[in-house]
Amino acid sequence: MSQQRHQVIIIGAGIAGLRCAQVLHQKGIQTLIIEKESEAGGRIRTREKNGFLLDEGFQVLLDSYEEVRRAIPFAELHTKTFDSGALVAAGSGNLRYAFHPLRHPDRLFYTLFRFPGTLSDMLKMGWMALKYRHAHPDFWKNVQKETTATFIAGAHFSPSFYLGFLRPFFGGVFLDPNLGLPAAYFRWLLAKFFSGSACLPEKGMAALPALMAKTAGEIRLNTPVREINEGTILLENKEILEADWIVDARSFQDKGEKGNFRNTLTLYLEGPAQKDLPQSLILNADPFSPILHLCFPSATQNSYAPPGKCLCSITLSSPLPPEEDAMAVMRSGLQAIYPKVNWEEFSLLETIEIPYALPAFPQGNSLAFRTEGRKLSIGDHCIYPSLNGALRSGREAAEWLIRKIGA
Ligand SMILES: Cc1cc2nc3c(=O)[nH]c(=O)nc-3n(C[C@H](O)[C@H](O)[C@H](O)COP(=O)(O)OP(=O)(O)OC[C@H]3O[C@@H](n4cnc5c(N)ncnc54)[C@H](O)[C@@H]3O)c2cc1C
Incomplete structure (x- = not known):
């Protein structure tokens, strides 16, 4: 058994943990990331x-x-x-075209005449993307009630556009073909897809965490944490590490929390x-x-x-x-x-x-991370289930810590 004291220990080298370490490191705060796997990245592998x-x-x-x-x-x-938009398979080899008209003017003819919905669907989508182009991802505050499915039903898209485009596209992004995620998240994502490219x-994809790991300070791989206590963590190898602050960047299920x-x-x-x-x-x-x-x-x-x-x-x-x-x-x-x-x-x-x-989407959170004494909890489950959410959770927790530490 050995003891060391660290300024901040972060448990988990997923995207959230790496981002938190990066921001702290830039301010000269000493960090150590403890990761159970043989490489950084978490769910991005x-x-x-x-x-x-x-x-x-x-x-x-x-x-x-x-x-x-x-x-x-x-x-x-x-x-x-990827091209901005998608091909839609309408059965028996029949392909429909739903591409961004400004990015792919060469396919405008096909998008106009072989669209997987009606002209009204096309105009509604364009209008929505414009309307929500400045949507802020702080949608998790008080906007949980309306689901994407309810919002889309209220917009009266045609069944062919719903089944051909909205359900398989956003069902694939959400990993939920029933589109049960908050409508505000859908509106923000729609704007992101419209203004950017996948x-x-x-x-x-693992190149992203690999690049971040280069500027995230010290990382100990192959080191599972068994127990987190106030100011100390116990590793599986029975080593105890001491820290002024502990950031728990494990995923929701690794933290043993319940949820969908x-x-x-x-x-x-x-x-x-x-x-x-x-x-x-x-x-x-x-x-x-x-x-x-x-x-x-x-x-x-x-x-x-x-x-x-x-x-x-x-x-x-x-x-x-x-x-x-x-x-x-x-x-x-x-x-x-x-x-x-x-x-x-x-x-x-x-x-x-x-x-x-x-x-699942967090309920009623107003911060992108959680605090309990000198322990912080970060990750996509604290904000919204995406890479951008995990990064933001890590960054905002680090900025909060920097204020506390007074660096
Ligand atoms: C199949 C799939 C597709 C996705 N598609 C997209 C997409 O297209 N766009 C998008 O934006 N997002 C997508 N996501 C979501 C995105 O990948 C995640 O939101 C993000 O990677 C979560 O990062 P995190 O740091 O919060 O958690 P994690 O990546 O889960 O990191 C947690 C880390 O903690 C470590 N850990 C756990 N327990 C211990 C322990 N006891 N001791 C030490 N370390 C421990 C884990 O090994 C892991 O490295 C997708 C995710 C998946 C799985």
């Missing part, structure tokens, strides 16, 4: 397999997230952007390289299919697949039946969605199931 980059659960970085720009030199990620870093989580299942398929693959999401308008959406990450960021190969990522809203021929079921579904490729040439590369992907 990328694994390599046979030369492919597989993000652990399909996720994207929105370049309009203001907290991301504050946290890292964005250019160092060497991102490539992108993928050259080295996968949203899970996700991503299938990665590999196939031969193809020309002219779409650089956008392909949304599935069929509400009875387990496939919510798919895309070809390597068509956007070619580092995601080795030369001569392409990577397809499929997000499922419910698991496939555990049958031996699950891939055959999948192929026939994919054929109906996007018949332009020969799905017989694709094989399953990896199945990634994340049971605790996103926490």
Whole structure:
């Protein structure tokens, strides 16, 4: 057993913990991050397999997230952007086009005449994106009651636009096809998607925490914390560390708190390289299919697949039946969605199931973090379930600590 005293100990090197350490470190406050895993990043991970980059659960970085720009030199990620908008699979190979008219004027004709809804839907979406362009993410204060589904129902979009675009797109972002998240969150995200682009870093999503870790001070990996007490933490290896302040940046379920989580299942398929693959999401308008959406990450960021190969990522809203021929079921579904490729040439590369992907929305919080004596609790579950939320929680907690410490 050994004892050391630290100014601030942060438990968890997820995005929130890293951001908190970065901000404190910049002010000359001594920090130590304790992380149980062998690398920093938490829920943002990328694994390599046979030369492919597989993000652990399909996720994207929105370049309009203001907290991301504050946290890292964005250019160092060497991102490539998805097209702004989506293709919508309306069944039997019928593709509809929903692209940002100003960003993709070359597709304006298709977007006008093959839109997955009515002209009124298109105008309403444009109007909403403009109306909410300055929406502030402080929506969690007193705005929990109205859900996205209620708000959308009140806007009277057509069923084809709801099923073809709104449900698979935002259902995929929220990991909740029922769109039960607060309407204010939807409005803010809509504006973020409209004003920015979804992108993928050259080295996968894990490049974001890897870059942050360089400026986050000391990090001890492979070091699980067993117990947190006032001013001390007990490690699994029985070591005790002392600190003036303790920041608990573990995820909601690792803190042992109760609540609802949203899970996700991503299938990665590999196939031969193809020309002219779409650089956008392909949304599935069929509400009875387990496939919510798919895309070809390597068509956007070619580092995601080795030369001569392409990577397809499929997000499922419910698991496939555990049958031996699950891939055959999948192929026939994919054929109906996007018949332009020969799905017989694709094989399953990896199945990634994340049971605790996103926490439920916090109820009635007015801060982006929580305090209890000399202990702070941070993370996406304290604010809103996104990368931007986790970053903001870490930053605001650090700024609060800086005021307390008087640095
Ligand atoms: C599949 C998926 C898709 C997503 N898609 C998007 C997206 O497209 N856009 C978006 O903005 N957000 C997305 N998110 C959400 C985003 O990734 C999270 O909001 C964010 O990463 C949460 O960061 P965090 O630091 O709050 O928590 P975490 O990343 O969970 O960090 C907690 C850290 O604490 C560590 N820890 C836990 N227990 C201990 C212990 N006992 N001792 C030491 N360390 C411990 C963990 O190992 C982990 O590193 C997605 C998430 C998932 C899983």
